[in-house]
Amino acid sequence: MNATSDSAHRPSVLHIFKIYYPDLFGGTLTVIRDICASLKETFTSAALVCSQAGKRCDTVGEVEVERVRSFGNVLSLPAAPSYPWRLWRRIPKHDLLALHAPFPLADLVFAFGFGRSRPLVVHWHADIVTHAGLRRFIEPLMRRTLRRAKAIIVSDRVLVDETPLLREFGDKCHVVPFGINTIAYDYPNIAPNHVNDRGRLVLACGRLVPYKGFDVLIRAAAGRQFEVWIIGEGSERPRLEQLVRDLGLGDRVRLIGSVKDCERIKLMCLADVFVMPSVTNAETFGLVQLEAMAAGRPVVNTALDTAVPRVARHGMEAITVPPGDAEKLGEAIDTLVNDPERRRRMGLAARMRAQTRYSAAAFKKGMETVYRDALTASCKEPSTAAAPQTTGWLDSVRIAAALAWSDMRHRYVRSLLGPFWMSLQMAIVVAVLGSVIGQMSNTDMLTRLPMLAVSMTAWTFLNGVVLDATTALQNSASLIRDRALPPVIFLLQCTFRQALFALHNACVPLVLWLALSRHDLSHTLAALPGLLLFVACTFALSLVLGATATRYRDLKPIIESTMMLAFLASPVIWSSDIINHRSTVMRLNPLTHLFAVWREPLAGASIDPGSIVYVLITLALLILASALTLVHLRKAAFWI
Amino acid sequence: MVSISLHNVCLDYPLYGAYDFSLKRRLLGHLIREPGETRIIRAIDNFTIEAEAGARIGLAGPNGSGKSTLLRLIAGVYPLSSGRVTVRGNVVPLLGLNAGVNLDFVAEDNIALLLRISGRKPIRSVIDDIWAFTELEPRMQRLPLRMFSSGMLMRVLFATATAFPADILLLDEWLSVVDEHFAEKAERRLQNLVSQAAIVIIASHDQQLLRRTCSSIITLDHGRIASTIAVEPPATLDLREKRA
Incomplete structure (x- = not known):
C-alpha cells in the first residue's frame, strides 16, 4: 500500500534504447539496469525497446518494459517501423526521458520536435563508429536531439573532448563515471x-x-x-x-x-x-x-x-x-x-x-543530481517556451489569412465593384472565347460554356498565385526584416489572396451553370478531392518558384512566359476531345492531368487512373521541393 | 525564465550584386568555369552575450557596425553562420514602424491589421486605447492614412507598436522619428514598456537615451564588441532626467 502511494509521486523515467534484457546482455544494458536499480527509491523506471520476439509488456526486475516488434537488424539498428510512433505515444506518460544514444530511431522523434513537453536527458554511450558512412545522415538528427536535451551524460571527460558533436554542447555535458558495487x-x-x-x-x-x-x-x-x-x-x-x-x-x-x-x-x-x-x-x-x-x-x-x-x-x-x-x-x-x-x-x-x-554510491548520486536538475529546470521553464513553437504554424496561417483579407479589401477601396471588375472581365473573356471556339469546333458551345468558365477561373487562380509569388517576398521585405515574420507567410498569402479572388470569379461559372446545365450536385462533390489536389500543387509550386525567383531575379520573366506557354499548351480553353487525339505533349504536360483530376468528375466522367498517379507523383515531387525550399527560405532575408 | 544567450555568434552576410541575382549568369559561370564570387562580409563577428531577465542593453556604434543586424539576428530574421543562439521568451522586434502599413486603408483598419500581424486580436477596446494615446481626433480613425501628416502617422504607428508589453523587446533607433511635442509622451511610454519587458535591447546613436534607459552599453565596431560599459544605477538617472 505504501509502495503504491509512493510510486504515485515518484517521477517516472522512460529509458529509450534499442533492446533490453533478456534479448541481449552487454555493458549498455548493465548501465541502464544499474541506473534503474540504484534510483528506484527516487524514480520509477520504464523502458521502451525493440524485440524480435514481439512480446508486448512485462517487468524485468523493477523495470516495466514495453517491447516494439522489430523485424531483424539493419545496419546494427532494429527494423522496428512502429517504434517512433509508440515512443511518441508514450512520452506524455512519463516525467523524464532518458535516451541512450546512439539510437537514430528515437532521434527521428526528437529531431522533428515531438515530445517537447518532457525534459530529455541523453546518455551518450558511444559515437557511431561501425557504420561511419551513415554518420552524414544521422548526425544532423543527433545534433537536433542534443540541442533539445537538458543534459548529456558521458562516462568520461575524454569523450566530450574527442567527439566533435559533443564539443558543440560542452556546457550541457555532465561526466558521471559508471559505478560498481x-x-x-x-x-x-x-x-x-x-x-x-x-x-x-x-x-x-x-x-x-x-x-x-x-x-x-x-x-x-x-x-x-x-x-x-x-x-x-x-x-x-x-x-x-x-x-x-x-x-x-x-x-x-x-x-x-x-x-x-x-x-x-x-x-x-x-x-x-x-x-x-x-x-x-x-x-x-x-x-x-x-x-x-x-x-x-x-x-x-x-x-x-x-x-x-x-x-x-x-x-x-x-x-x-x-x-x-x-x-x-x-x-x-x-x-x-x-x-x-x-x-x-x-x-x-x-x-x-x-x-x-x-563507486556505486557516486554513480547513483551523480545520476540523481542530473535527473533532478533536468526535472526542476523544465518545471521552472514557463510553458511559453514551448507554446509559441507549437502554435507557430497556426499563427503563420492566421497572419497570412489576415494579410490576404486586407489585400482583398484593398481592391474595394475607392471602387464599388472591387474584385468583381475581374469577374466582369472574366465573363467577357468566357463569352468571346466561347463564341470563337464554338465557331472552330462546330459543337454546341452553349453546354460547354460553364466548363470553360470554371477552367478559366482555375487557371486565373494558378497563374495569379505563381506570378504573385515571384514578387511576394520582395514586396514584403519590411515585414520580413523588421517584424521577423517567417517568409513562408507571404507565399501563403498569395494563395489565400488568389483563392479569395477566385471565389469572386466563381460567380461567372456559377451563373452559367445555373442557367445552362442540369443541376446535379453529386458531380460537384466528386470533383472536390481533385480540386484540393489542384490547390495543393499550386501552393507547393508557388512556394518553390517564389523562393527561387526571389533568389534569382532573372527567373521572373522566364516564369511569366512559361505560364503563357503552359496556358496555350494545356487543355484550359479547349478540352482534349475537341482535338480528338492525345498528343505526347499533352500527355506529358502535368497541367493536363492537374485539370483532369477535377474536371472529369465535374463533367460526370470517370478519371483516368493514369492522371491520378501522375498528379500524385507531381505533388510528391513538389512537396519534396517545397521541403527543400523551406530549409533555404531561412536565408530569404539576405535576398530581399 | 526569460533569457537571451549568444555564444560566439558569427554572421556572414552575402552581398548580392546585380550579377549574383542572375541564374543564367550563374549557370553560364559554371560552363565557362568562371565561378561567380559572391562577396561576403562578416556582419557579426564572434559575438558573445548573456542576458537574463532585467537586462537593459544598449547598442551603440557607427553606421554599419552591425547594430540592426544583431537585433535581426536575435529576432531570428537571419540564420547565423556559426555559434549558438538561445532565446527564451516572446520576442517583439520593433525595428521599423511602417512595416505592414497600407496607406489606402483607414487608420482603424491599419491598426487592426498591425495587431493581427503581431498575433493579437484587434478588439474594439484595444483600438480605442491606442487611439486615445495618439491624442488625435476620434473622427480621424475613419480617414485613410494617406491623408495623415507624417507626424500624425508616426503617432498612430508608435501607439500601435507599443500597445502590448513584451518579454523581450528589440528596438532600433526610432524614437528620433517622433515629432518633438509627442516625443516626451512617447519616451515615457517607451520607458514604461521597457520597465515591463524582461529584456530590452536598444540600438541607437543617442548616447543620452541609452544612458537613461540601459544598464549596460555595448559599443560595436565592424560586428565586434569594441567595449562594454556598465551604466551607473538609476539614482543618477532620475537627476539627469529632471535636468533634461
Whole structure:
C-alpha cells in the first residue's frame, strides 16, 4: 500500500534504447539496469525497446518494459517501423526521458520536435563508429536531439573532448563515471589479492561483435602458452570458431557463451589476467574491465581515444597496447602471466581504484543530481517556451489569412465593384472565347460554356498565385526584416489572396451553370478531392518558384512566359476531345492531368487512373521541393 | 525564465550584386568555369552575450557596425553562420514602424491589421486605447492614412507598436522619428514598456537615451564588441532626467 502511494509521486523515467534484457546482455544494458536499480527509491523506471520476439509488456526486475516488434537488424539498428510512433505515444506518460544514444530511431522523434513537453536527458554511450558512412545522415538528427536535451551524460571527460558533436554542447555535458558495487566481487574462496601461481587463465568478456576485437585476442594466443576464455554470445561466433580451428588453438581457446551474472563474477575472480582487446572507439568505457578491476584482476586494454585506457591506466592497473596489434597484446599478456607478483600488485591497485574512483554510491548520486536538475529546470521553464513553437504554424496561417483579407479589401477601396471588375472581365473573356471556339469546333458551345468558365477561373487562380509569388517576398521585405515574420507567410498569402479572388470569379461559372446545365450536385462533390489536389500543387509550386525567383531575379520573366506557354499548351480553353487525339505533349504536360483530376468528375466522367498517379507523383515531387525550399527560405532575408 | 544567450555568434552576410541575382549568369559561370564570387562580409563577428531577465542593453556604434543586424539576428530574421543562439521568451522586434502599413486603408483598419500581424486580436477596446494615446481626433480613425501628416502617422504607428508589453523587446533607433511635442509622451511610454519587458535591447546613436534607459552599453565596431560599459544605477538617472 505504501509502495503504491509512493510510486504515485515518484517521477517516472522512460529509458529509450534499442533492446533490453533478456534479448541481449552487454555493458549498455548493465548501465541502464544499474541506473534503474540504484534510483528506484527516487524514480520509477520504464523502458521502451525493440524485440524480435514481439512480446508486448512485462517487468524485468523493477523495470516495466514495453517491447516494439522489430523485424531483424539493419545496419546494427532494429527494423522496428512502429517504434517512433509508440515512443511518441508514450512520452506524455512519463516525467523524464532518458535516451541512450546512439539510437537514430528515437532521434527521428526528437529531431522533428515531438515530445517537447518532457525534459530529455541523453546518455551518450558511444559515437557511431561501425557504420561511419551513415554518420552524414544521422548526425544532423543527433545534433537536433542534443540541442533539445537538458543534459548529456558521458562516462568520461575524454569523450566530450574527442567527439566533435559533443564539443558543440560542452556546457550541457555532465561526466558521471559508471559505478560498481565491489562487495559483489568478494568471492568467498578467492580474496581479491589471490594469485594463481600457474597463472595461465586469460579472460575476456563481451558480445561477440567485430569491434570487441576478440579475433585479435585469439591471434595473440597463437604460439603462446596461456589459455583464453571468452564470455559472450553474438553474430561473430562462427567466424571466431573458424579462426580458432584454423590456428589450431581448440585446446586453449574456449568460447564459453553467455553465462549467468554470478558465474561471470566467479570466472572473473578465478581468472589471472583480464583482457579487453576492443579495436574501435565504439568501446567508450568498458564496463567489464571495471568489473574485472572490482574482482582485483590486472587488465590488458587498448589505447583507444575513449575512457578505456583511462579507467584502467597503463602501468598502474593495466598494460595498454595499441588496438588491433595481436603481437603486442600477446606480449603484454605473457608479461603478466609470467610475473605473479606484478599481477597481485596491479590487481590490488585495480580493486582500490574501482572502490574509490568508481563507486556505486557516486554513480547513483551523480545520476540523481542530473535527473533532478533536468526535472526542476523544465518545471521552472514557463510553458511559453514551448507554446509559441507549437502554435507557430497556426499563427503563420492566421497572419497570412489576415494579410490576404486586407489585400482583398484593398481592391474595394475607392471602387464599388472591387474584385468583381475581374469577374466582369472574366465573363467577357468566357463569352468571346466561347463564341470563337464554338465557331472552330462546330459543337454546341452553349453546354460547354460553364466548363470553360470554371477552367478559366482555375487557371486565373494558378497563374495569379505563381506570378504573385515571384514578387511576394520582395514586396514584403519590411515585414520580413523588421517584424521577423517567417517568409513562408507571404507565399501563403498569395494563395489565400488568389483563392479569395477566385471565389469572386466563381460567380461567372456559377451563373452559367445555373442557367445552362442540369443541376446535379453529386458531380460537384466528386470533383472536390481533385480540386484540393489542384490547390495543393499550386501552393507547393508557388512556394518553390517564389523562393527561387526571389533568389534569382532573372527567373521572373522566364516564369511569366512559361505560364503563357503552359496556358496555350494545356487543355484550359479547349478540352482534349475537341482535338480528338492525345498528343505526347499533352500527355506529358502535368497541367493536363492537374485539370483532369477535377474536371472529369465535374463533367460526370470517370478519371483516368493514369492522371491520378501522375498528379500524385507531381505533388510528391513538389512537396519534396517545397521541403527543400523551406530549409533555404531561412536565408530569404539576405535576398530581399 | 526569460533569457537571451549568444555564444560566439558569427554572421556572414552575402552581398548580392546585380550579377549574383542572375541564374543564367550563374549557370553560364559554371560552363565557362568562371565561378561567380559572391562577396561576403562578416556582419557579426564572434559575438558573445548573456542576458537574463532585467537586462537593459544598449547598442551603440557607427553606421554599419552591425547594430540592426544583431537585433535581426536575435529576432531570428537571419540564420547565423556559426555559434549558438538561445532565446527564451516572446520576442517583439520593433525595428521599423511602417512595416505592414497600407496607406489606402483607414487608420482603424491599419491598426487592426498591425495587431493581427503581431498575433493579437484587434478588439474594439484595444483600438480605442491606442487611439486615445495618439491624442488625435476620434473622427480621424475613419480617414485613410494617406491623408495623415507624417507626424500624425508616426503617432498612430508608435501607439500601435507599443500597445502590448513584451518579454523581450528589440528596438532600433526610432524614437528620433517622433515629432518633438509627442516625443516626451512617447519616451515615457517607451520607458514604461521597457520597465515591463524582461529584456530590452536598444540600438541607437543617442548616447543620452541609452544612458537613461540601459544598464549596460555595448559599443560595436565592424560586428565586434569594441567595449562594454556598465551604466551607473538609476539614482543618477532620475537627476539627469529632471535636468533634461
